[in-house]
Amino acid sequence: MTGKAETQKTPPQPGEWTECDVIILGAGIGGSITGAILARQGADVVLVDAGQHPRFAVGESQNPQLVEWLHILAVRYDVPELKHLLDIKAVTKHIGAHHGRKQSFGFVRHVPNREPDPGEATMFVIPKMLTEASHMFRQDTDTYYFNVAAKYGCTLRQNWRATDLDFDDEGVTVTGQNGEVFRAKYLIDASGFRSPLAQKFDLRDKPTRIRHHARSMFTHYVGIKPYDDVCGYPDALRPPAESPFHGGTLHHLIERGWFWIIPFDNYKNSRNPVCSVGLTFDERLYPQPKDKTPDEEFQHYLDMYPAVKRQFEGARRVREWISTPDRIQYSSKQTVGDRWCLMSHAAGFVDPLYSRGLSNTFEVVDALCYRVLDALRDGDFSAERFAYVERLEQGLLTYNDMIVDSSYIAFSHFRLWNAVFRVWACFTTPATMRQIQARQEYELTGDDQHFRNMEKAPYPGLWWPDSHAFKHLLDVTHETCMKYEAGEIDGDKAADIVFQAINDCESVNTPFGWKDGEDHRFYRATTPTMIKFMWWASTNGPKEMRDLGRSMLKGVAKSAVRGKKVS
Numbered sequence: 001m002t003g004k005a006e007t008q009k010t011p012p013q014p015g016e017w018t019e020c021d022v023i024i025l026g027a028g029i030g031g032s033i034t035g036a037i038l039a040r041q042g043a044d045v046v047l048v049d050a051g052q053h054p055r056f057a058v059g060e061s062q063n064p065q066l067v068e069w070l071h072i073l074a075v076r077y078d079v080p081e082l083k084h085l086l087d088i089k090a091v092t093k094h095i096g097a098h099h100g101r102k103q104s105f106g107f108v109r110h111v112p113n114r115e116p117d118p119g120e121a122t123m124f125v126i127p128k129m130l131t132e133a134s135h136m137f138r139q140d141t142d143t144y145y146f147n148v149a150a151k152y153g154c155t156l157r158q159n160w161r162a163t164d165l166d167f168d169d170e171g172v173t174v175t176g177q178n179g180e181v182f183r184a185k186y187l188i189d190a191s192g193f194r195s196p197l198a199q200k201f202d203l204r205d206k207p208t209r210i211r212h213h214a215r216s217m218f219t220h221y222v223g224i225k226p227y228d229d230v231c232g233y234p235d236a237l238r239p240p241a242e243s244p245f246h247g248g249t250l251h252h253l254i255e256r257g258w259f260w261i262i263p264f265d266n267y268k269n270s271r272n273p274v275c276s277v278g279l280t281f282d283e284r285l286y287p288q289p290k291d292k293t294p295d296e297e298f299q300h301y302l303d304m305y306p307a308v309k310r311q312f313e314g315a316r317r318v319r320e321w322i323s324t325p326d327r328i329q330y331s332s333k334q335t336v337g338d339r340w341c342l343m344s345h346a347a348g349f350v351d352p353l354y355s356r357g358l359s360n361t362f363e364v365v366d367a368l369c370y371r372v373l374d375a376l377r378d379g380d381f382s383a384e385r386f387a388y389v390e391r392l393e394q395g396l397l398t399y400n401d402m403i404v405d406s407s408y409i410a411f412s413h414f415r416l417w418n419a420v421f422r423v424w425a426c427f428t429t430p431a432t433m434r435q436i437q438a439r440q441e442y443e444l445t446g447d448d449q450h451f452r453n454m455e456k457a458p459y460p461g462l463w464w465p466d467s468h469a470f471k472h473l474l475d476v477t478h479e480t481c482m483k484y485e486a487g488e489i490d491g492d493k494a495a496d497i498v499f500q501a502i503n504d505c506e507s508v509n510t511p512f513g514w515k516d517g518e519d520h521r522f523y524r525a526t527t528p529t530m531i532k533f534m535w536w537a538s539t540n541g542p543k544e545m546r547d548l549g550r551s552m553l554k555g556v557a558k559s560a561v562r563g564k565k566v567s
Helices: 029-040 064-076 080-085 088-094 138-151 196-201 294-304 306-311 357-378 383-410 414-426 428-445 449-456 468-485 491-504 527-539 543-561
Strands: 018-025 045-048 100-102 104-109 121-125 133-135 155-157 162-168 171-176 181-189 215-222 249-254 257-263 274-281 340-342 522-524
Touching: 018 029, 018 171, 018 357, 029 045, 029 138, 029 357, 045 138, 045 181, 064 080, 064 133, 064 357, 064 428, 080 088, 080 138, 104 414, 121 414, 138 155, 162 196, 181 196, 181 357, 196 340, 215 294, 294 306, 340 383, 357 383, 357 449, 383 414, 383 468, 414 428, 414 468, 414 491, 428 449, 428 527, 428 543, 468 491, 527 543
Parallel strands: 018 045, 018 181, 045 155, 104 249, 121 522, 181 340
Antiparallel strands: 100 133, 104 121, 162 171, 171 181, 215 274, 249 257, 257 274
16 A cells, blocks of 8 residues: 555533544454554554453454455555465464364264264365464464554553444544543444444344344363374274365264364464364254253263264363354345445454455455555545445355355255355366456555455355356356255255256366265375466466466566565
8 A cells, every 4th residue: 555644633612522433343353453454554543342362262263365364454555464464374473372274164964862973974175375374372473463553653542442423523522431432433333243333323234134144152171182083983984194184174964054163272382272162053043041051061062072072072162152142144234434434344254154254354354454544644534435335244244145055955855965065166266366466466566456456246245256157057057055944945956957057167177086985085286286287277277367377477477577576
């Protein structure tokens, strides 16, 4: 990002308020990084939070797009500390030895009171040629970036709860529970579900437009055994030795629900014995019992799934449970207005499946920050300026709902799940490539337009938003899963339809094996595989894939000619 926001600081009016450019409600990792970016670019930022750091938070598992959004934010807004989250070595060096590695997304299907079928497991290994991901110990990462926000000049308040928001044509006045008052030109609400802004303007959809249903319970344990050590699978039916189940985020799938296992001890230099554990499941099928403690309820479900239970033998819980009695899905009918924005989890939430929460957050941060900086220069804080942010946030909820709803429906039928899994995974690589390509061009030219051009895609919020083929494939997948759920077709018929749609989609790449037979369940893109993929994308793929592949290769070639290293 070239140039700094031009701001005029007005001296505080004694006894009335302290003036600033932007006030951010919520100092989780999203709010803190937003504050750091804006302050780094010259804005006068106040960052407040009703709690304090360090603290427990979930959203611990990265995905490839999250890593690349952080890389984009680091170079676009000149916040080099964001590069400290780009791989496990950097995290360990700069933030501490309390984090895990994430090589993969692993999925194992279970049925009650039976050993799992070793043939009913799938895995997507993140291609190292694109990105490397981590399991973030959030009490450390969130505290670190809160301090980064302070380093760049944010005014900080912890244990500070906003009790009144008052908007007028010139700005917003925010009053805290202690009587302290801030006067800002723009307000960003990054607080989450209990958003003061959503409450003030009655912004929540009632009922939510999210189709998916789930509640959740989660905590941290020590002593969790690697699934590879307790599953008892024959060697021929295990994932590649280089990418064991314990090397990434493991999802134990049950009917309309899943356990997560996110280890922080799976990296050689980690000194953290903790493992994040959760269970997210449809509250209509699994209502919260009134006669059980969270420990008793969780043990009840462990007793139903013997292979999962073996992971917990001798393990001990180290935090209190957080258990939601009702569904965790919510949405908002509006996410931006004159002088305000509901950011990411303040706007809505679907499910932690596929680790898309923080990826969505930082895509919104990227779209929001340069608009706020432009508004500080010219004084236009109208909702129209931020209309793309609205479309993006609503799209992120819509498309995430579609893939998550399809997945929960498919959990009960492995063939259908295998097909839905491929739909989700097969476009993760081109989605990340488009981000890398834009960043490469920016690093070579310094032209911010390369990032702004990414917003011209027809489907904001879709993880490959330029792809008509992917949009069609996702539509077919969700429609088919809903027909299966309604009993209009059986599971095998639904699986046949989705597999056929995958095979018919020209943009689904063949080098990874996404169109292989159904016995191909573990996907690990080695360097030779990635080379074959890039050749296919640049020469034999459909136009949308050729354009992406050729652009990325041109960026690599330009950087080599100019002697620049572009990762």
